[in-house]
Amino acid sequence: MNPEIKSYFPILNQEINGHPLVYLDSAATSQKPTPVIEALKEYYESDNSNVHRGVHTLGNRATEKYEGAREKVQQFINARSTQEIVFLRGTTTAINLVAQSYGRANVEEGDEIVITYMEHHSNIIPWQQLAKERGAVLKYIELEEDGTISLENVRAAITDRTKIVSMVYVSNVLGTMNPVKEVAKIAHEHGAVMMVDGAQAAPHLKIDVQDLDCDFFAFSGHKMVGPTGIGVLYGKKHLLEAMEPVEFGGEMIDFVGLYDSTWKELPWKFEGGTPIIAGAVGLAAAINFLQEIGLDEIEKHEHHMAAIAMDKMSAIEGLEIYGPKDPAKRAGIVTFNLKEVHPHDVATVLDMSGIAVRAGHHCAQPLMKWLDVTATARASFYLYNDESDIDRLVEGLRSAKEYFSDVF
Amino acid sequence: MSFNNLDQLYRQVIMDHYKTPRNKGALEQDSVNIEMNNPTCGDRIQLTLQVEDGIVKDAKFDGEGCSISMASASMMTQAVKGKDVDTALKLSGIFSDMMLGKEYDDSVDLGDIEALQGVSKFPARIKCATLAWKAMEKGVHDEEKS
Numbered sequence: 001m002n003p004e005i006k007s008y009f010p011i012l013n014q015e016i017n018g019h020p021l022v023y024l025d026s027a028a029t030s031q032k033p034t035p036v037i038e039a040l041k042e043y044y045e046s047d048n049s050n051v052h053r054g055v056h057t058l059g060n061r062a063t064e065k066y067e068g069a070r071e072k073v074q075q076f077i078n079a080r081s082t083q084e085i086v087f088l089r090g091t092t093t094a095i096n097l098v099a100q101s102y103g104r105a106n107v108e109e110g111d112e113i114v115i116t117y118m119e120h121h122s123n124i125i126p127w128q129q130l131a132k133e134r135g136a137v138l139k140y141i142e143l144e145e146d147g148t149i150s151l152e153n154v155r156a157a158i159t160d161r162t163k164i165v166s167m168v169y170v171s172n173v174l175g176t177m178n179p180v181k182e183v184a185k186i187a188h189e190h191g192a193v194m195m196v197d198g199a200q201a202a203p204h205l206k207i208d209v210q211d212l213d214c215d216f217f218a219f220s221g222h223k224m225v226g227p228t229g230i231g232v233l234y235g236k237k238h239l240l241e242a243m244e245p246v247e248f249g250g251e252m253i254d255f256v257g258l259y260d261s262t263w264k265e266l267p268w269k270f271e272g273g274t275p276i277i278a279g280a281v282g283l284a285a286a287i288n289f290l291q292e293i294g295l296d297e298i299e300k301h302e303h304h305m306a307a308i309a310m311d312k313m314s315a316i317e318g319l320e321i322y323g324p325k326d327p328a329k330r331a332g333i334v335t336f337n338l339k340e341v342h343p344h345d346v347a348t349v350l351d352m353s354g355i356a357v358r359a360g361h362h363c364a365q366p367l368m369k370w371l372d373v374t375a376t377a378r379a380s381f382y383l384y385n386d387e388s389d390i391d392r393l394v395e396g397l398r399s400a401k402e403y404f405s406d407v408f
Numbered sequence: 409m410s411f412n413n414l415d416q417l418y419r420q421v422i423m424d425h426y427k428t429p430r431n432k433g434a435l436e437q438d439s440v441n442i443e444m445n446n447p448t449c450g451d452r453i454q455l456t457l458q459v460e461d462g463i464v465k466d467a468k469f470d471g472e473g474c475s476i477s478m479a480s481a482s483m484m485t486q487a488v489k490g491k492d493v494d495t496a497l498k499l500s501g502i503f504s505d506m507m508l509g510k511e512y513d514d515s516v517d518l519g520d521i522e523a524l525q526g527v528s529k530f531p532a533r534i535k536c537a538t539l540a541w542k543a544m545e546k547g548v549h550d551e552e553k554s
Contacts, residue, residue, distance in 0.1 A: 344474035360449040
């Protein structure tokens with residue numbers, strides 16, 4: 001990876017608690033490069049207007065930028081058409097939309113919804129709620145001991161009663177990359193639809209929704225160097241067409257009568273209110289930035305970072321790393337615990353050394369239960385991290401260990 | 409690497425409470441039994457109190473969490489044991505002021521609790537320190553209602 005990439009991220013050029021910042025929390029949210037910040041600034045300074053309604057020039061410019069962003073996303077994930085790209089607030093909103101719209105219309109009493117033990121709360125609770133409402137059964141695919149998913153267990157969980165399978169592509173805790181393409185095939189054999197939570201995948205891997213043959217795919221802009229508040233739901237056109245909106249008013253309407261109304265066509269019927277225009281503009285700039293570097297290059301860099309981090313971190317006595325040991329099976333996420341030091345205390349000590357990591361349950365409490373821990377610390381790497389960041393982390397961890405053995 | 413600022417947070421007496429917690433476990437005879445979580449980080453505390461005639465006769469806690477949350481729970485049980493409910497709630501108010509970095513009533517002897525003062529400089533950790541006190545407050549109020 002080009003060492004100059006760091007210089008595109010102004011936020012990284014600062015000291016935290018007297019030390020140069022090492023940002024290792026990109027799985028929570030990524031930092032933003034100058035071109036994305038500039039794109040937002042330019043949009044607000046030159047083009048800001050509401051879309052699809054103004055006759056005036058600014059309205060046209062804003063609309064062109066907004067719809068241009070949709071084309072960008074369509075190419076980015078290789079969707080067949082822009083009608084399959086819905087702009088929403090983020091992955092959580094996208095999954096909730098599918099659960100509330102597709103789910104309510106298609107899941108009946110006794111039907112099954114299948115997820116896994118490694119899901120983020122955002123890919124658990126929408127299905128829990130749906131299952132409770134419909135009297136459906138929520139099933140969890142068992143994990144292997146190393147935190148991977150075997151197709152055998154997938155086949156054991158999916159039956160002809162299964163209506164929806166929803167699975168994370170890359171785990172935000174274990175870093176595991178799941179075989180979503182193969183799972184989609186199994187789901188389809190049983191007449192179920194496949195939803196993919198791509199929040200941790202889209203920033204790091206080349207996504208091809210046609211190749212994966214998933215029915216729904218959700219991701220968030222802010223985890224891929226884009227702004228917060230913009231996300232994408234991809235859905236196969238025939239599925240989205242049959243689905244009812246869950247938000248009414250604003251952008252999504254076609255004709256409004258006193259007692260009845262009709263909706264716009266795809267994808268706008270799902271985009272109630274004033275759309276997330278600036279967010280979409282920022283997302284398009286983010287995609288440009290990532291594509292210029294190359295998603296393949298980014299993926300390679302992350303495997304490399306995971307491999308080096310795991311190697312150097314395992315040399316620390318009493319440090320346990322969760323998830324697959326094989327770096328090729330995981331993205332740049334390393335979740336760990338230091339023996340006898342609680343992850344919050346680890347994170348505070350690291351913060352005092354200018355190193356930002358996440359500590360807690362990572363919005364994955366069922367997975368924490370499966371791991372038999374209450375909390376963990378997590379270092380997550382992105383394109384702007386390099387080996388010197390890993391060295392700083394390892395040094396910080398050694399200090400934390402030392403500090404806590406001293407105070408005891 | 410030196411961590412002078414960390415020493416404000418991890419005072420010796422805090423580490424002592426973390427390592428050898430006082431009043432750990434659950435009371436067999438309790439009038440208050442309350443569980444509370446810190447949803448952002450997964451810390452969990454179970455607090456049992458025996459309140460009789462407006463006096464906290466006994467207090468025990470169990471749970472999982474970081475050094476600050478567990479030490480604070482240990483100190484809290486130590487502080488409220490034997491006190492009347494009003495005093496326990498007053499201490500809780502003083503502790504809350506201390507955490508928010510406000511002026512607090514120092515006419516009351518706070519004992520070990522005073523050591524947690526440094527937490528107020530670490531905003532991300534304030535919730536860790538207040539968890540046990542919140543559980544106590546809620547428990548006492550629930551008891552009063554019933």
